[in-house]
Amino acid sequence: MLVGVCDFPGSYAFPPAGYGGIERWLWAVAVGARAAGADVHLLGPGWLPELEPDWIRKPIRLEDVIPGSLAERELKAAGYDLLVVGHEYPSLPAWVRTRSELGCDVATFQHSPSFQHTETAFDGQRSRLYCYSPEMIERYATHQPIAELAVHLGLDEEVPPATRGRDLVWLGRIDEDKAPHLAARAAQLLGRRIRIVGPVFSKDYVRSHEKILTADHVEWVGELGGPAKTAAIRNASVFVYTYARRYVEAGAAVFGESVRAGTPMAALTWREGTCAQAALCERTGVTAVVPPEADDETASQALAEAIQRAARLDHAEVQEIGKRRFDPTRHFEALAAC
Structure with a gap:
């Protein structure tokens, strides 16, 4: 072919x-x-x-x-x-x-x-x-x-064997659609440190949530690529995923990247049938579904509970499942089969 x-x-x-x-x-x-x-x-x-x-x-x-x-x-x-x-x-x-x-x-x-x-x-x-x-x-x-x-x-994003990391990590573009302030607040509720990885796409968004995004427990890492990006995911205890209420995630790369690295996910969604539910199972992550009319504090509390549950998952098993579900060869064969 x-x-x-x-x-x-x-x-x-x-x-x-x-x-x-x-x-x-x-x-x-x-x-x-x-x-x-x-x-x-x-x-x-x-x-x-x-x-x-x-x-x-x-x-x-x-x-x-x-x-x-x-x-x-x-x-x-x-x-x-x-x-x-x-x-x-x-x-x-x-x-x-x-x-x-x-x-x-x-x-x-x-x-x-x-x-x-x-x-x-x-x-x-x-x-x-x-x-x-x-x-x-x-x-x-x-x-x-x-x-x-x-x-x-x-x-150059080869993933080494999974390890049980320490802090939380959030990765993506930093703007209203991706809503990392919810992840930062959830981490704060748990007394956990969180690393924010990614480029700033909206300075207005950062200013509007400056208090939580610049709190002492939040570390701004900036944009990473290659082995450094892989390490940031692999060395976390839980990958925290968020997005805004009206935003529709078409196909987030972070799900495959996180579980292939062996890092379980805690995902916040506002409805059923999203990418989080499609990508994750009970052995790779925890999804908190919050009604869109709920306020940010309620959503952050639900996400904090999901983080606690995800932290108990086995990183080696997460990676084993992730490499199987998000395997490039399997994916190509699915695209080519018709």
Whole structure:
């Protein structure tokens, strides 16, 4: 099988060292495809040149191909069986035209809760859309989505054996949607230290919750990538997950990253059917479901209780389950099976 994994214009590298959800997913698919025995071409100029000679890079994007050009003929001659691409592209006319000329299957994962696809983007057979949670399946029901847990990998993020860490950790972009102030308050209620890892996307949000986010028990780490990011997750006793009431998580990378590292999760959600419920089981984490009309203090108390329960889980077992559920090879085989 020949698989083309397509990049796209963006601010993160391909593959990224730290953040970048779709970029990390595409790299995980490439790694999983090769491990499954497929031949893989990294399509697009964004893939790092230093990946060669271990990987085949072809710096061309389908949406830029001119009909009848040499580039189009070379793509057709390659004989791709499957293209894997970011979720916007099966609705992009220029990309769809070139893909139609190639006559291959397409697989993508829905990483946005609000992107509107064209009516003909997916048929559930040759062109397939995958979604993480029941909530996302429902949102994209008209496109015949297939349930699947996304796997995300960054560059040089090999995970060593699990260890029982000490402090709590929260990781993600720091803004209103991700709501780390709830994690900081839950940690405070327990008398626990928490490390906040990630880039600040909203200074206004930080200012509005400055008191709790700058309390003595909170350590600001900043943005991490590669081995440092992996270590921050692995060395925690519990990974604390939060998001805002109105926010819909399309496919958070942190679930797979945390349990693959052997760190149990305590997740706060506002409804059933979210990514947390899809990703976690009773042996890998604890999910607190709080009514959205509840205030922040009530939510933080429920999250604190979830943290206490998650802290009793076995890290080695969490990692064993995590590596199995969020295995790149298994994930690719699911995307390729139709």
